Amino acid sequence: xxxxxGYGQALDLITRVGGVRGAMLVSAEDGxxxxxxxxxxxxxxxxxxxxxxxxxxxxxxxxxxxVGASLFWHLQAEQGALLVVPTPNGILVVAVAxxxxxxxxxRLELLRAAEVVG
Amino acid sequence: xxxxxxxxxxxxxxxxxxxxAGARLVLVMTSAGQVLAQHGFSRAMxxxxxxxxxxxxxxxxxxxxxxxxxxxFAALNHQGERHGIFLAGVMTGRGRLIALVAxxxxxxxxxxxxxxxxxLATDLQAxxxxxxxxxQVLAADFERELSDSLNTLFGR
Numbered sequence: 318x319x320x321x322x323g324y325g326q327a328l329d330l331i332t333r334v335g336g337v338r339g340a341m342l343v344s345a346e347d348g349x350x351x352x353x354x355x356x357x358x359x360x361x362x363x364x365x366x367x368x369x370x371x372x373x374x375x376x377x378x379x380x381x382x383x384v385g386a387s388l389f390w391h392l393q394a395e396q397g398a399l400l401v402v403p404t405p406n407g408i409l410v411v412a413v414a415x416x417x418x419x420x421x422x423x424r425l426e427l428l429r430a431a432e433v434v435g
Numbered sequence: 436x437x438x439x440x441x442x443x444x445x446x447x448x449x450x451x452x453x454x455x456a457g458a459r460l461v462l463v464m465t466s467a468g469q470v471l472a473q474h475g476f477s478r479a480m481x482x483x484x485x486x487x488x489x490x491x492x493x494x495x496x497x498x499x500x501x502x503x504x505x506x507x508f509a510a511l512n513h514q515g516e517r518h519g520i521f522l523a524g525v526m527t528g529r530g531r532l533i534a535l536v537a538x539x540x541x542x543x544x545x546x547x548x549x550x551x552x553x554x555l556a557t558d559l560q561a562x563x564x565x566x567x568x569x570x571q572v573l574a575a576d577f578e579r580e581l582s583d584s585l586n587t588l589f590g591r
Contacts, residue, residue: 347514348546366546373544 324352327410327430334426336418338397342434343409345369351408359413368401368411376403389424402427404435440472441584442529448558449474456551457543459518462486462535463559466493466524470584471532479585489522489535510552512545521548525556527563 324342331340332354339355341364348369353361372387379387392399393416400412400423410430412423438453438461440446445463453461453474460475462482468490476482497507510523521536534555538548 344546346540346544348544349549362546363550366544366550369544369546373541 323433325354327433328352328354330430331410331412331423331426334412334414334419334422336415337412337423338415339413340430341365341368341409341411341413343369343411345372345403345407345409355413364399364411364413368399368409372401372403372409389427391420391424400424400427402431404431406435408434410434438472438474439588441587442471444562444564445472445559448555448562451558452551452555455554456536456548457538458536458548459539459542460485460535460537462489462533464490464533464535465529466490466531466533469580470588471529473588475537476588479589482585482588483581485535489533492522493524493533510549512548514540514545517541519543519545519548521545521552523552523556525559527559528565529563532559 328340328342331337339353339359339361341353341355341361342351343349343365344351346369348366350361350365355361371392375387375390379385387403390401395416397416398414398418398420400414400420402410402424404410410427412427414423438446438450440449449461449463449472452458458474461473462470462485463472464470464486468486470482470486473482476485492511496511500507507524510521513520517540519538519540521538523534525532525534534552536548536552
């Protein structure tokens with residue numbers, strides 16, 4: 318299986334969860350999209366750039382706090398949620414979801430996808 | 436860091452872009468390298484060098500595209516260890532302009548610069564004077580024009 322086909326399958330696992338509007342693989346350093354499966358209307362480039370920017374700042378804050386590397390983060394907003402798992406090779410596995418999504422299930426699939434990618 | 440413009444309509448879009456994208460240095464110039472606005476430069480010599488080099492890079496990539504029988508490339512990114520350079524063209528009522536953006540990888544990213552560059556392009560298109568004929572800078576006036584522009588860009 319090619320890397321890109323593997324990435325597609327990894328994203329499939331996430332988007333199958335009810336309430337997930339889209340999933341993406343994002344370069345943490347560059348903030349650009351590596352692969353994506355998004356519902357219409359979601360601005361992939363904007364989500365990728367902002368998720369990577371937030372991830373960089375979070376990493377620095379966690380290093381400063383001496384709590385080690387981030388394994389999963391969940392940003393809850395009024396009209397949706399952003400769930401992210403960073404991988405050791407510098408890729409962020411990102412899910413954009415409805416506000417009432419089953420966070421535990423999405424987290425599980427993000428971690429599985431991160432194993433495929435990382 | 437100061438942001439200054441030779442042509443006032445470029446100032447507001449540039450200030451907004453710098454704030455949002457976290458850019459360190461920005462030049463907005465014509466394809467010939469004539470600077471319309473700058474952010475972050477402290478020396479006139481640096482502006483002149485960066486403008487000349489940026490315009491030359493764009494001219495080179497335009498020629499490569501022409502030889503490949505393709506439309507001009509939209510943007511070019513060159514990333515180093517700590518900094519990145521993003522160079523892109525934008526069509527405005529003032530003609531085709533070039534934006535040269537240098538960003539710190541610790542404070543920004545290619546994704547952020549690309550994202551907010553789209554907004555900069557839209558804002559410059561909207562703010563640019565419509566149906567204006569690009570002013571020709573004659574050889575005899577070149578030095579005076581350059582000197583006037585640099586004085587404006589550095590508040591002299």
